[in-house]
Amino acid sequence: MxxxxxxxxxxxxxxxxxxxxxxxxxxxxxLDPAQDREIQALWTAEAMRRRDEVRSGSVAPISRREAIERIRRILP
Incomplete structure (x- = not known):
C-alpha cells in the first residue's frame, strides 16, 4: 500500500x-548536504547584514514583546 x-x-x-x-x-x-551548506551560508549572510544594520544605527532593535505584539496586530 x-x-x-x-x-x-x-x-x-x-x-x-x-x-x-x-x-x-x-x-x-x-536533504542534500550541499544545498544545506548553501542555505546556511545565506542565513549567515542575512544575520550579519541585520547585525550590521543594528550596529550602524540604521535599524533600531525592538524587544521580543514588541515584536510579538506587532505580529499579532498583523495576523487575523
Whole structure:
C-alpha cells in the first residue's frame, strides 16, 4: 500500500509537537548536504547584514514583546 504526501502530512500534523519537531529535524537532515551548506551560508549572510544594520544605527532593535505584539496586530 502506498501512502500519498497528503496522507503523510495529515498523519504528521496529528503528532504531538515534540514528535513533529523531531520529524522535521530528520527530514531537514535528509536533504542534500550541499544545498544545506548553501542555505546556511545565506542565513549567515542575512544575520550579519541585520547585525550590521543594528550596529550602524540604521535599524533600531525592538524587544521580543514588541515584536510579538506587532505580529499579532498583523495576523487575523
Amino acid at each position: 502506498s501512502i500519498t504526501v497528503e496522507q503523510l502530512t495529515e498523519a504528521a500534523l496529528s503528532l504531538p509537537s515534540e514528535a513533529r519537531a523531531l520529524l522535521a529535524d530528520r527530514l531537514v537532515e535528509s
